[in-house]
Amino acid sequence: MSSQERREFIRTTSAKSYRRRALSSRVFTALLVIALLIAFVPLASILQNVVGHGIRYITWHFLTTSQQLPSITNTNGIGGIGNALAGTAVVDLIAVLISIPTAIVLAMAMFEIKGRWVVAVRTAMETFIGLPSIVFGVFTYVSLVVTTHQYHAYFGSLALCFIMIPVMTINALAALQSVPDTLIEAGLSLGLRPSRVMLHIILPAARARVFTGVFLAFSRAVGETAPILFVIGASTLPGFNPSGQATTLPTLMWSYLIGAYPSQREACWGIALVLMVTVLFFNVLSRIFVARTQRS
Amino acid sequence: MDTAETRDNVTLGEGSSDAVLSLRDVSVLFNNKAAVRNATFDVQANKVTSLIGPSGSGKTTLLRAMNRLHELTPGATVTGQILLEGEDLYRTSVPITVLRSRIGMVFQRPNPFPTMSIYDNAVAGLRFIGVKDKDFLEESAHKALSEAALWDSVKDRLKAPAATLSGGEQQRLCIARAMAVEPEVLLMDEPTASLDPVATKQIEELVTVLKQFVTIVIVTHNMQQANRVSDNCAFLLMAEDRTGELIEFDTTEKIFNDPKDSRTLDYTLGRFG
Amino acid sequence: MTTTHIDPPTDDGALSAGRERKLPTGSDRAYGYTLWTVLTLVGVIVFYFIYVLVKNSIPGWQFAGWKMFTTTTWSFGDNKFGVLPLVMGTAFTTFFALLMAVPIGVGAALAIVYLIPRRLQLAVSSLIELLAVVPSIVYGVWGALVMASWLGNSGEPWLKRVAHGAWPFDGATAGYGMTLGAIVLAVMIMPIVTAISRDVIVAVPKELTEGALSLGATRGQVIRKVILPSCKTGIVGAVTLATGRALGETIALATVLGGVTQMSPLPDRAFATGSTLAAEIAIDFGAITGKAGNVLFALALILMVIVGAVTYLARSIIRRNERQFQ
Numbered sequence: 050m051s052s053q054e055r056r057e058f059i060r061t062t063s064a065k066s067y068r069r070r071a072l073s074s075r076v077f078t079a080l081l082v083i084a085l086l087i088a089f090v091p092l093a094s095i096l097q098n099v100v101g102h103g104i105r106y107i108t109w110h111f112l113t114t115s116q117q118l119p120s121i122t123n124t125n126g127i128g129g130i131g132n133a134l135a136g137t138a139v140v141d142l143i144a145v146l147i148s149i150p151t152a153i154v155l156a157m158a159m160f161e162i163k164g165r166w167v168v169a170v171r172t173a174m175e176t177f178i179g180l181p182s183i184v185f186g187v188f189t190y191v192s193l194v195v196t197t198h199q200y201h202a203y204f205g206s207l208a209l210c211f212i213m214i215p216v217m218t219i220n221a222l223a224a225l226q227s228v229p230d231t232l233i234e235a236g237l238s239l240g241l242r243p244s245r246v247m248l249h250i251i252l253p254a255a256r257a258r259v260f261t262g263v264f265l266a267f268s269r270a271v272g273e274t275a276p277i278l279f280v281i282g283a284s285t286l287p288g289f290n291p292s293g294q295a296t297t298l299p300t301l302m303w304s305y306l307i308g309a310y311p312s313q314r315e316a317c318w319g320i321a322l323v324l325m326v327t328v329l330f331f332n333v334l335s336r337i338f339v340a341r342t343q344r345s
Numbered sequence: 346m347d348t349a350e351t352r353d354n355v356t357l358g359e360g361s362s363d364a365v366l367s368l369r370d371v372s373v374l375f376n377n378k379a380a381v382r383n384a385t386f387d388v389q390a391n392k393v394t395s396l397i398g399p400s401g402s403g404k405t406t407l408l409r410a411m412n413r414l415h416e417l418t419p420g421a422t423v424t425g426q427i428l429l430e431g432e433d434l435y436r437t438s439v440p441i442t443v444l445r446s447r448i449g450m451v452f453q454r455p456n457p458f459p460t461m462s463i464y465d466n467a468v469a470g471l472r473f474i475g476v477k478d479k480d481f482l483e484e485s486a487h488k489a490l491s492e493a494a495l496w497d498s499v500k501d502r503l504k505a506p507a508a509t510l511s512g513g514e515q516q517r518l519c520i521a522r523a524m525a526v527e528p529e530v531l532l533m534d535e536p537t538a539s540l541d542p543v544a545t546k547q548i549e550e551l552v553t554v555l556k557q558f559v560t561i562v563i564v565t566h567n568m569q570q571a572n573r574v575s576d577n578c579a580f581l582l583m584a585e586d587r588t589g590e591l592i593e594f595d596t597t598e599k600i601f602n603d604p605k606d607s608r609t610l611d612y613t614l615g616r617f618g
Numbered sequence: 619m620t621t622t623h624i625d626p627p628t629d630d631g632a633l634s635a636g637r638e639r640k641l642p643t644g645s646d647r648a649y650g651y652t653l654w655t656v657l658t659l660v661g662v663i664v665f666y667f668i669y670v671l672v673k674n675s676i677p678g679w680q681f682a683g684w685k686m687f688t689t690t691t692w693s694f695g696d697n698k699f700g701v702l703p704l705v706m707g708t709a710f711t712t713f714f715a716l717l718m719a720v721p722i723g724v725g726a727a728l729a730i731v732y733l734i735p736r737r738l739q740l741a742v743s744s745l746i747e748l749l750a751v752v753p754s755i756v757y758g759v760w761g762a763l764v765m766a767s768w769l770g771n772s773g774e775p776w777l778k779r780v781a782h783g784a785w786p787f788d789g790a791t792a793g794y795g796m797t798l799g800a801i802v803l804a805v806m807i808m809p810i811v812t813a814i815s816r817d818v819i820v821a822v823p824k825e826l827t828e829g830a831l832s833l834g835a836t837r838g839q840v841i842r843k844v845i846l847p848s849c850k851t852g853i854v855g856a857v858t859l860a861t862g863r864a865l866g867e868t869i870a871l872a873t874v875l876g877g878v879t880q881m882s883p884l885p886d887r888a889f890a891t892g893s894t895l896a897a898e899i900a901i902d903f904g905a906i907t908g909k910a911g912n913v914l915f916a917l918a919l920i921l922m923v924i925v926g927a928v929t930y931l932a933r934s935i936i937r938r939n940e941r942q943f944q
Contacts, residue, residue, distance in 0.1 A: 050484070052558070056527040059476065063443050063834065066475025071440065074838030081733060081841075084725025088746050088812065091805040095752060095760050155660055158653035170657060172930070173664045179859065179929030180922055181866025181896050184671070187918045190903075192670050211667075214660075244649035272753025274869045279903055299755045299869075306759055306873055317759045324753060332751045336744075414828055419736060446834030456825035460847035470833035473843070519829070526833060 099321045106319025115287050116301065119310040127305075127316050130323065135287040136202065136295035141271055143206035143291055144213060149263060151210070152217030156259075157247060159218070160225045171222070177215040185211040186276040193280060200282030202295035208276040213266040220262025224255035257342040264335035268328045274299035298324045363390045365560045366411060366530055370425035373403070373410050375418060379588045380406045383425070386579055386594040388530065393552060393561045395575035395597065397568060399617070402581035403589025404564045408532050411562065412448040413441055430529065446474050449523030449531045449559070453538045455515035457507035457522070464503035466518055470526040485525045492558060493521035494551055513544025520551065524559065531555070533563040537570065549574050568613055572601050580609045675919045678912030686913075690883045692893070694902040699913050703883040707875065707892040710796050710885050712864040715803035720857055722804075723811030728841060730812075731819045743816055750809035757870035761802040766793035766874060769801075774889055786888040794876035795891040802870055807860035814859065818852030818939065819845065855935035862928040866921060868896040877901075895921050 050058070110129055117128030155174075159167050189208040194200060228251050236246040252259075282294030283304070296304075302320045305313040364387035373381045381403035388394045396404040409415040410423050413434060427434045434444060457466045467486040468476075476482060486503070490496040495517045499510070507518060516536060523531055533552070537545040552561060552574045565571050571578055578600040580593045593600060593609045604610045611617060682699040689700030730743050770793025781787035822845055830840045846853075876891025878898075885892040893901070899914050899921075 050481075052527070055485070055488075058481070059446070059471065059474065059527050062476050063446050063474040067440055067443055070442070070473075070475060070836050070839065074836035077838035077842065078729075078733060081725045081729040084722045085729040085733075085742075087722050088726040088808060091808075092745065092749055094764065095749075095756070098760060098764050099756065151656060151660070154652060154656040158657040161650075161653055162657065166661060167657065170661045170664065173661075175933055176926045176930055177664075179862045179866075179925060179932070181868060181925055183866070183868040183896050183899055184918045184922045187899065187903075187915060188667055188670055191674050191915065192666075242646045242649075244646050247649070268751060272751075272755065274753070274755045275900055278900065299753060302755045302759065303869065306755075306762060314763060317763065321756045321759055325756065328751055328753060329748075412832055414832060417824075417828065417831075442831075442834050442836050445832055448832075450828075450832035452825055452829065454825055456823070456829040458826060458829070458844055458848075460844075460850070469830070469843075470835075473830070473833055473835040473839050522829075522833065532832075 099318060099325055102315065102318035103320075103322030106316060107322065111319060112323075116285050116296070118285075119312055124310055125312045127310075127312050130298065130301060130320055132285055132287045133296050133298045133301040133320070134323075135289055136281070136284060136300075137271070137297040139202050139289050139291055140205040140209065140277065140281060140295055140297055141267070143203050144209035144270060145263075145267060147206065148210050148213040148217055148266070152214045152262075152266075153221055153252075153259065155214070155218045156221035156225055157252075159222050160251075161243065161247070171219075174215040174218050177211065178219065181275075182212060182273055183275040186279050189276065190279040200280060200294045201292050202281050203291040205277035205281035205295065205297070206291070208280055209270045209273060212270045212273055212276060216266035216269065217259075217262045220265065221255070221259045224258030224262070225251055227258065228254045257338050261335045261338040261342065264331045264338065268331035268335065271331065272299055272324060272328050274303050278303060298327075364388060364428075365390045365430060366562070367428040368407075368411075368425070369428065371407070371410065371427055372424045373406050373415060374422045374424070376420040377422075381410075381581070381589040381591075382584070384579075384581075384591040385425075386591065388560060388562055389577065390560050391556050392576040393556050393563060393574050394577045394579065395571040396562065396564045396579045396581060397566075397571045397612075398581035398589070398592075399583065399612070400566075401583045401587070401589070403583070404581055405534055406589070407581070408534055408562060408564050411530070411532055412445050412450055414445075414450065443474075446470065446526045447529050449526065449528035451516070451519050451523055451531065451533045451536045453535045455512060455519050455539070457510070457515050457518050459506070459508050461507060462504045463499050463507050463510070463518060466507045467521050467525055469522055474526065486521075489521040489525035490518075492524050492555065493517040494547070494554075495521055511544070513540050513547055516540060516544070516548060517551065520548075520555070524555070528559060531559045531561045533561060535564055535566060538566065545570075568601075568615075572597060580604075580606075580612065582608060582612070671915060671919050671922065674912055675916040676912075677909055678914070678916035681909040682913045682916065691880065692878045692883065692898070693880065694898075694905060694910065697910055699910075700883070701895070701917065703878045703885070704893055704895045704898050704917070707796065707799075707878075707885050708865060708894040708896070710892075711799040711803050711871065711875075711894055712861060714796070714800035715807060715864050716857065716861060718800065718804035719808040719811055719860065723808045723856075723860075724815050724853060726808075727812045727815035727819055728845070730816055732837070732841060732845075743812070747809050747813050749805065750813065752806075754806075754867065754869040757802055757806055758873050761798060761870060761874040762794075765801060766798055769793045769798050773797075777888070786886075789887050789889055791889050792876060792891065794874055795889050796875070796885045797888050798874045799871050799892075799894070802874055803864045803867060806867060806870060807864050810860045810863060811853075811856050814856035814936065815849070815853050818849045818856070821852075821940075822848050851935060852939040855932050855939055858928060858932035858935060862925045862932060865928065866896050866925040867894075868900050871897040872900045 112129060112134065113131045114129035115132040116130065117126050119126050159171055185208050189204055193204050232250055232254060233246060236250040277297065278300055281297070281300065283296045284294045298320055302317050305317050308314065366388035368384050368386055371384045372379050384407060396408060398404050406415060411427060415421045423435055429444065429447065432439065458469060461469060464486055467489055468482045471482055471485055487496060490499060495514060498514065507515065510518060537548050540548065549570060552563065555561060563575065575597045578595065578597040579591055580600060581589050582592045584590045593604055593606045600609060601613050604613065686699050686701050690702045691698040691700045692703050726746060730739055734742055770791060774791035774793065774797065778787045778791060826844050826848065827840055830844045835843070871894055875893050875897060878893050879891060882890065895917050899917055902914060
């Protein structure tokens with residue numbers, strides 16, 4: 050075949066196949082758009098239900114009074130979520146107070162120290178991020194509740210540490226590693242000790258990304274049910290005592306969801322709205338920190 | 346062609362019958378801000394035309410307008426006419442995908458498809474446009490790889506991933522890939538920018554051989570390269586308002602030895618840019 | 619930036635990057651000790667965690683015996699521990715969730731990167747990734763209170779009618795069951811698939827797109843023949859990570875699967891009720907007593923090993939893929 054014939058053949062094939070190619074391209078892109086639209090359906094449904102059903106629960110009374118058990122004579126008497134808010138605050142606050150320093154120091158250790166031990170711990174942390182949270186609940190139950198025969202709010206905090214510390218640590222480590230070498234070498238060349246370099250140069254430079262991980266981990270932990278369900282007991286009184294029993298927003302939702310009264314199931318939406326707003330608040334915070342690091 | 350006339354016209358080759366690609370008053374705009382303004386010249390058949398000029402002069406933008414690849418950038422528009430064998434690229438009823446297969450392109454960095462074999466890369470364009478005949482594909486691969494001076498070194502490993510080739514070989518594979526669809530024009534955007542001197546020399550030699558099969562437009566930073574490989578040369582420069590302008594278009598010999606514009610002389614002598 | 623994606627630290631730490639620092643030295647000793655203490659403490663807790671789960675599983679294994687894996691009756695109260703229904707329930711819900719979530723998730727990611735105006739991309743992907751931050755319990759409520767009645771009243775009867783009652787769309791429709799579980803899981807893992815796929819797709823060099831377009835490829839061809847093959851490893855990583863999530867999901871599924879029945883314990887049709895390993899642990903934990911409780915620890919251990927292995931695999935695939943384009 051001569052060059053001219055080849056060219057002719059290619060041009061005719063190209064022209065002939067064009068309609069089919071254009072059509073299949075259009076069908077394919079249409080399918081992608083449909084996939085995108087379908088992806089929004091569940092989000093819309095969840096938001097519509099959480100906000101639609103939940104908004105009427107958002108009253109001062111609901112947020113501040115404690116839960117009540119409905120009775121045959123008062124099937125709608127579910128009270129409020131004051132005790133669950135208090136319980137959530139106690140359990141999560143203690144968890145954060147333990148997790149943040151532990152995770153940051155752990156990340157620092159992984160940054161400074163080399164060896165198999167560090168690799169092992171890091172691998173464990175990365176794997177923990179993906180583990181089903183129920184196994185941490187099972188572990189906390191058997192190692193704390195079974196041995197002490199008691200339920201405490203702070204047991205829940207310890208269980209949540211297993212959710213938070215891995216996420217915070219891996220993020221903080223990535224943050225420390227993203228600090229430019231030149232900055233660190235400048236510090237070292239001034240004769241600063243390693244601890245000074247870490248505390249005065251590396252950590253401040255990595256701060257925003259470290260906090261991203263902190264808020265990300267927290268927004269995940271706030272909504273966790275499985276790890277704390279078996280270890281914090283339940284409390285219908287609004288108390289802030291870490292060694293008392295506690296009910297949190299997710300565990301209250303769980304007990305209402307499997308509860309006997311329709312009014313309890315309906316109230317799940319109200320709690321869900323409060324929970325979603327809390328989770329979103331911290332998630333948005335983490336995004337703001339991400340945006341900040343990307344700008345700098 | 347009458348040289349005396351072209352001298353007066355500046356726009357060498359205008360109206361001549363052997364122009365494959367003709368630019369008429371072409372401006373490329375991004376969000377209504379011009380990147381290149383009012384370029385007019387002809388790309389002659391089976392010649393190498395080089396676009397030279399300092400960075401920011403719009404060489405690459407102009408080149409990408411020649412197969413409408415600049416349209417990938419949001420807000421890009423073109424005014425004026427770009428005629429491929431008399432057919433206006435921007436007003437024709439022929440779909441752009443059909444047109445693009447008539448205008449090949451080679452990029453700054455070699456970009457073979459990393460998941461495809463050497464053979465599949467060579468015939469990728471033919472497969473895109475719907476060629477299924479196995480014999481024809483094999484023949485095309487042989488022909489294109491030979492034209493790109495790659496056949497002898499890859500004929501025993503056609504099924505190997507394209508990524509196993511060296512940088513220079515990858516770039517020649519990209520040339521073969523473009524040549525396989527038998528384009529009328531081959532656009533080259535600084536094809537040696539990421540290559541070592543040896544590979545650069547091989548590509549340059551290839552360009553001077555390839556022009557017997559295809560008309561070539563090449564953007565280059567390197568004036569020696571333009572001098573070595575091109576027959577005609579367009580010199581672009583960024584004006585005060587940061588818009589690229591065509592300063593001069595002529596034979597390469599004229600541009601480098603006897604330019605009409607003093608700025609062309611300054612640039613080719615390395616006084617700026 | 620995504621909510622589900624955690625930046626993996628590079629393999630070589632700071633010390634191997636040419637900055638040899640001896641620790642601890644002189645007055646910096648306290649710093650070194652602190653680091654070592656926390657590192658050791660966390661390491662010890664990790665080992666203790668594994669030790670406790672293994673130790674408490676052993677009586678469970680002995681109690682339930684190997685017939686766990688051959689019998690099909692799971693009745694916790696009656697000390698009958700056939701886990702086959704749970705294993706199959708886990709596999710079915712995960713498989714069908716992936717079947718729904720992967721094409722939609724990857725398709726949505728491609729649409730976001732290639733079909734949406736650039737200034738809208740971040741907003742659209744953030745919205746989808748919002749699904750990743752919704753707590754499990756909220757999915758449980760949505761599944762049990764919204765989707766269950768919709769499926770029971772409209773979805774499942776419609777499927778049954780379209781299939782003319784042929785298997786697997788036969789038998790009673792309740793709303794609760796395997797189909798609902800798979801849908802809830804699909805919604806939960808879809809944002810993971812989308813977020814990671816999007817990162818992978820964005821990382822494909824634009825030179826490849828331009829190269830294909832300049833050869834005369836249509837947009838569909840560019841995506842199918844060039845982009846998708848280049849993203850294969852990364853997308854496989856995303857799917858593996860999503861699989862790990864789906865296998866271990868507990869609370870969202872605990873109220874939507876309907877429970878294992880004695881009559882037909884295995885989930886052998888689309889509308890069958892059943893349970894999964896993780897969900898069953900949560901459901902039965904309240905009734906935990908004596909040796910029976912140890913069987914649940916054994917289940918938790920199985921689950922942990924499977925999910926841990928899947929997640930580890932996913933992370934190494936994703937990491938390898940990130941290196942590919944560097």
